[in-house]
Amino acid sequence: MTTYARVGAVTGGNKGIGLAIVRQLALQYPKSPLNTGPLLIYLTARNEERGKAALESITTDAQLQKAKALRSQGGLTDVEYLPLDIDSKQSIDDFAAKIKQTHPDGIDFLINNAGVAMDGFDENVVKKTLHCNYFGTLEATQQLLPHLKDGGRLVNVASMAGKLSNSKYSDAIRTRFLQAKKPEEITELMDEFASAVSKGTHSSDWPSAGYAVSKAGVIGMTKTIAELNAASGSKVLVNSCCPGYVNTDMTKGRGSKTPDQGAQTPVLLAIGDIKGSNGQFWQNEQVINWA
Template sequence: MTSYSRVAAVTGANKGIGLAVVRQLALQYPKSAFNNGPLLIYLTARNEERGRAALESLTADKQLQSAKALKSQGGLTDIKYLNLDISSKQSVDDFAAHLKTNHPDGVDFLINNAAVALQGFDSNVVKETLDCNYYSTLRAVELTLPHIKDGGRLVNVASMAGQLSSKYSDSIKSRFRNAQTTEDITRLMQEFATGVENGSHEADWPSAAYAVSKAGVIGVTKVIARQNQESGSKTLINSCCPGYVKTDMTRGGGTKTPDQGAAMPVLLALGDIRGSNGEFWSEGKIVNW
């Protein structure tokens, strides 16, 4: 059995930004400060057929071949498919158990990219969006963070849509920014969902499920990062916006390529981010939330 110096996992990685993140990790790891030997990347996806097809596309990738990035080409990186549907509690449990069993010393990088962007706006869209983008991401973080090596990196892919715009009331913005626990952020998500259901949300919230779900991700990342640091951990936990990327999620409307979108999450995983913890990043720098 091959032994690996570093282990990474990327969620929602069979296409779009997630697949590009896997690709860029393989390309950039050899020159990063983390390089101390072979790297294993878990490309996770909920659909095995699509996940394995993504894996094959990387093996055939011309840039990876010319860089000799993969072990099969004489490089440092192995990429393996691992099933993960973050909207399934059992699947997230199995994923965390796999990491614990197969990597008892811990993993180094976890990039939570899996998300949905549904069309329309009603209480069902809100429920489905929050379930995947907020609650499932939070569960994945809580279950996997104990398996990240001290000094590793955890990256939650959010969006500039998650900034606290003027469409939020001052009291809601204040509660987001002053949240002390994950429960404080979760309570806000619950209030939004309830408000949409009974038609009273517009006084405090935008009518945008995706935006609110990503505000939740940014807020909860800040809380978890602070709590983790207070416990003495050196693991850096941040969220980021990849930009407006041309993917299925944006229905082809983006201005960036998936590789350009992957730049921000990969920087937070491998780059020199000056000890940044709990910050929200976009376009290579920390931005106000």
């Protein structure tokens, strides 16, 4: 059995940005400051067939072969599939249990990339979007953050859509986002948004956009968790990022960036030199203002 110097996991890894993140991790790890020997990446997906097809695409990828990135090609990285549906608490429980059992000493990074972008706007769309993008990411973060090694990284993939200045929030709501000290305060905002949408009263305080609000929630929640985690003495760096407007299924092919370009910031936050950044929101490989 191989002993790995580093272990990481990528959620929603079977296509689009998630799959590109796995590829870029394998390509960039040899020159990473975190390189201390062989790396194991868990590519996770909710659908086993698609997850294993993605794994197959990694092993036959021409760029990876040319770079000799994978251990089967003489490189440093192995990629394995694990099931994970962040829309299901049971699935997150099972995934966390498997990681803890297989790697009792902890893992080095987790990139929470999985999410949904649904068409339309109504109570049902908002509920489903928040359940996956916000509550699923929160659950995965809370369960796996304690199992990250000191000096490890946790990256939550958000979006520019979650910038508070991009959407129609009331001053009161914006202030609550920015002044939140605990994830529970962000969760309260998410619940209030869902409730206001169901009552038809949201328009005075909120944008009519479930995806944007879910990603504002991810950025805010990540910031509060990062700050609390650092205050507890942990050296794990916790950040959120926008991959950019990437040409994937989620943007219906309208994005201007390739998936590989979109993967650059999440990969930097996971294995690059980010000079101790914690609780920040990143885009285009730099810290940007969330407000």
